[in-house]
Amino acid sequence: MVFLILLVLTFSGCSKEKTSEVISETIYALGTVIDIQIYDENVDKAKKAIQESIERITEIENKMSVNKDISEVILINENAGENPVQVSEDTFYVLKKAKEYSKLSNGAFDLTIEPIVKLWGIGTEDARVPEKEEITSLLNLVNYEDLKLDESTNKVQLNKKGQAIDLGGIAKGYAGDEIKRILLENDINTAFINLGGNVVTLGTKVDGSSWRIGIQNPLGDRGNYIAVLEVVDKTVVTSGNYERYFIEDGKRYHHIINPKTGYPAEEGIISSTIVTDKSIDADALSTSVYVLGLEKGMELIESLDNVDAVIITEDKNVYITEGLKETFNIVDDSFILAN
């Protein structure tokens, strides 16, 4: 009899998997590649949700990009030191979040970093090491407190001329949250989204098990991971010095600029990963931790509820928060779990 039950279970297991189709889509937007993968028996429903997601991403990009002819963010930057600019609820929300995290991280993440980012031009044809004087002269423009947000009118203004904001460090996270919301509203409960390395998961896998997320080896080729993290319904966002960089005179300059110094952050961290519920939070926090360094970064994460982190330092030591002890496994022996 036990055998018979086993037999039935085996078959029902198979048929359940078969009714769930995989519907996927790849989109180029927000300066990256966005992958959406949905597991659902209703293909039409999934396709509709993907279509709505694409429209939403385009909307976000049109409002928040600095690489377009026009956007709300560009308008804010052009009117810096002059006029307040009325923005949409979307942009206002993201600006508010970005300012909150600038404050929380004590300026390690700063949404007004754009003048310095532009000066370095990392990831563009004009990437170069600026003169020290150039950096110092622009550093006083970097100050998140100079962004005035008027909650009652949704008007936004930067205090000084020349100041500029860049939501690149947080808009991808917001887009991830919005896609997740749209999928859930369409009654989709099993899916993952990958926005240029920012992973967002919905529920568990089809078989009820956790999603297995690899943490990129910061010293290896893309796709080579050092550890596996098991998550359910969470987002996993990593910041690393390997994403965008250039080499000049044998020295490597990466794209995560420390707003305090104006130079790429060199605090001993080569990769920081955040695991939490909202991707917008994870996006801002992964940058913050990277810039803050191990000790202060850990302190920040531990002060927050429901946020976990994986930090890899340049000596290949890996540090994780208490909440990940059960679900985190190193698979590359050259990295050592240090705590």
Add this chain to the structure above:
Amino acid sequence: MKKGDKIVGLIIIILITISLLFLGIYRFINKGDKLIAKIIQDQEVIKVIDLDKVEEPKEWTIENEEGHHNTIRVEKGRIRFIEADCPDLVCVNSGWLSKPGDIAVCIPNKILIRIEGKDDEVDQISY
């Protein structure tokens, strides 16, 4: 044990053997041993390569409408970008792709190489 029980037992054992056999065949067919690389330009698949069937290494250059180019090299079991005129060279720095799920992307030139299927060990990689 009665004779009837034995027959039932035998039938069950035969059924299990057959089902396991089918399961084995199913798994074997679906194992995805094939390494299929897809080259996607501006969201359109422009080339599909069975990496296991590549005999001679080959290099070629793909140009986009704006005149930008990426050079791809393929060898048995692996593929990569070797040269490009994009500013960040993220595509070239991605190195060799040789496992299901591996991906290399050139955002400026909107070209992407991806190996079909999924990594057995992980569902996604956070980078």
